[in-house]
Amino acid sequence: MSRVSGYSGGGLMIKCEHPQYKTKPKYICKESDGCSERKSPGVQDEWMENGDVSLYDDTRTGVLMVFFRELKAADAGTYRCGVNVSHYTEIFTELQLNVKHDAKYPESMTESVHLGGEVNISCQVPEEHEVHFCKEDDNHICQKISSSKVTQMNGSSERNEERVFTVSISNVSVRDAGVYWCGAETRDTYLTFISLTTKIQLNIINTYLTFISLTTKIQLNLIMPPVVRHEGESAEIICPYDSIYKSKPKSLCKGKCSTRDRNTLSETVREEKETKTDRLTLNDNVTASVFTGTITGLTAEDAGKYWCAVTLERDLNYLYTHLMVIMNEELNLTKYEGDDVSIQCKHHDEDQKSFCKAHEASMCVKDGDSLETIRDDRFSFSDEASTGVFTVNITELREEDSGIYWCGAPVITKLHLNVKRNFSMIIIISVCVILLLIGGFTLTVWKLRHKRRGDAHTHLPTIPSDGLLYAAVSFQKREESLSDAAVRFSKEEIHCDYAAVSRRMRLN
Template sequence: MVFFRELKAADAGTYRCGVKESDYTESFTELQLSVKHDAKYPKRVTEYAPFGEKANISCQLPEKHEVHFCKEDNNHICQNISSSKVTEMSGLSERNEERVVTVSIINVSVRDAGVYWCGAETRDTYLTFISLTTKIQLNLITKVGVSRVTGYGGGGLMIKCEHPQYKTKPKYICKESDGCSERKNPGVQNEWMENGDVSLYDDTRAGVLMVFFRELKAADAGTYRCGVKESDYTERFTELQLSVKHDAKYPNSMTESVYLGEEVNISCQFPEEHKVHFCKEDDNHICQNISSSKVTEMSGSSERNEERVVTVSISNVSVRDAGVYWCGAETRDTYLTFISLTTKIQLNLMMALIVRHEGESAEIICPYDSIYKSKPKSLCKGKCSTRDRNPLSETVREEKETKTDRLILKDNVTASVFTGSITALTAEDAGKYWCAVTLETELNYLHTHLMVIMNEELNLTKYEGDDVSIQCKHQDEDQKSFCKAHEASMCVKDGVSLETIRDDRFSFSDEASAGVFTVNITDLREEDSGIYWCGAHVTTKVILEVNKRASDRIITSCIFVTLLLMGASVLLLYKLGYIKTRDTVILHTQAQID
């Protein structure tokens, strides 16, 4: 028997297939071998059969010949199968030159798993030819359980498939609706890898395959196999039935801002009573578990029993804590753990307000996590992004300095701080600044507000009962603010401009095209006098003095003088009356003595 394991064009030609009759005589049959190239052959398929059930294998043959079905041994030689377990069913296709044969193997066991070939057998006088045209890999699969999970459209879903007995074996997840033809696996172990719309991690230490759906869609619903390859031809899996719900409440998105070193409380609402899961996205947008003494949890049920509200507190916030968090509900099954992420929280860090006068310099200090020492950093007015950059934005790399006309960036990797200095400040420099680190996308993690006080003050002197209109500079993204305070910094809290005045006599009118808004004050009173700050990031100092009118002062003076004279008269009369009475008493007393 001569077995060509893989025919090539070079194998074509004339062969002698002979026997040595004696030392000097031989006889042979001449064999003329031609090698055809056809896109349909050889055909390769993979079939999966559950343990103990029946496997059906279909083969397409190019001509009407006897069917040959064989199984590769350990040496990759295709050996004939002679077993009562194999039955054959044949039928012609619509085209007479092709034939479809189905081979069934009943009561499949581990011994039946492996590589099969089927093809056409031709007999001649002295030779038998078997052309193997279809290669079938038969894998034996064992279903160990069934689990059901529900996720929310637009939210995230983490699935942990546990295979503790097969820690180092390759693991996968596939969808049954496409016959599990597309098996998603990380390709590498102990490292997150993207595969289409999901990310996968094969944890060989715990024997767990983690599958993360970053954003669930309706098309993700269906039945999956979450399995492990025990050997080349045997697998175990848990069936996963995934349904995707669409609910206006989930996923929920929010933004929280907190000053460095302070504490932030994050509240999450869950659709059901399950174990709380709280995680933080890493640089690859994978939501990783948080295990820190800085995080504490406080839970309480809402009025509706099917909902639960949990508050997560992060104390002593540092630059490492900035980023995107998710919280959701965790469900455990025999072999699977499901984490449905329902609330997305963007945690931004803030630094104290920077207040400078027009023409001065400002220094913006950006601490960063030491893991980003080698990454480019940016200081941007407005968020740092490739499509929305302010001309002032600049980037600096480790231990280098970037200079423009008025901006200097310096990165101190030893201290894990980069600094931006802006000289000769103008009104255009005022605003919100972001510190960012460039990864695959830019990570905006820390911001501050720069307030520029204009050198030109506005001094107003008015009288009680007057009206006054004050124009304030206004940038598009700023809030309109008119604040009464001794210092400009007192007019901003947590980056938000405060309107400390709550009086019906004060009104605003916006002239956005002119970049100003007007504050109108009616019926001025003396207590309205004081220092005001007009604008938000661009601020003008307004000194308002409200006096009484001259006629009011004359009347007041007359009343005062009149009252003063009346008081003096009363005092004089009193004194005169007292003396007269005293004299009378003295005379009367003297008379009695006499």
């Protein structure tokens, strides 16, 4: 009995070979229910869905292909893969399917490449297995790619158990958009098992397109730059396409284009025609391979994600862009340094919350996604998903926080924040400084005066008469020396002997 393994959530392709019975009807069934429910395509040489699997009975090679789109634990068990040789005879091969659970798989990733450029996709596979690289078709069947544009490079071992291999896609075109898978292929005598473990989303960039991404399941979509317009204005959404689709009907839809998910802002245009419904006009320019949608009288309800689609067997949603509407009503906030402020912004559940400081709103978006460009611990976000509102809290405002902010996504509100210096605090501080200076000056003057008084007290005369000012002095000779007494004055010194000094008061 052959054994095959796949990962929960991943894809699995089983190929049962019956080369000697190419045209005989083939089937697969699970033994646990006695093979009572046999799954077969019913129609040969065409993919058919049967429950959660797709089947293809190839009469050219005699191979039955069974594709499990998304493995579940319930899919594990023993299967018979057989062929009805006649009404009484059948031949089958048994296989044991094991469904593993690993947080690592299925892996998803995104890559970007310019139109006409080259992209390299790296995947990991077990060392002993062959590499399988495929792209989903319109029926979500992963078909192996046979193109000269796709080159597989030799892998290198990262660990003993797994190796990394790289697939290169050159000269990328719009048709390369889609979902890719890579995984491991195991061959047995009459069975081939392909376990798909990596989903890759490939996005392409050109003059109109912002980027193309690849993921391990690879979904290739084209993304256009966001369109930013004011409420009441008109918005033009440009959808370039490959020239092979010029004769196909094309649609522009808010939300994905499908028969069961149509928005009022959805319309289809056919080759070289113009269609108009209410406020939406579509025009297809097949010469330039571009169709354009114009929406007039924009409102908040018009904001969101718009998809460009080409109708094949079903709608192929290959490109999208974000339409962002700036509301005419602006917010003006005036605060002071040191204050705290809370600002409420609107957003949709599926959109990234956006609060950005920039001169223009278009500077706040990149590749169709809003960016939270503020990196500061003073800024914090709190989300109220049920109300479609998130709150931005800013603490300890500074003067440099002043400026223009854009709040919300995809409906944007312009906010003018003016942070003033707190003059009341400045006045209080200034008064305190002045009072301190006055107090210091007063204290200094008082100390100087006190010092002078102290010095004057030290030099006061000890005899009261020493401090007298005499208005006149009369000299009188001593009686014992009346005959020869004299008074002498000189510049350097004055010597005089007094017999008596009389004091008089001078009246002015």
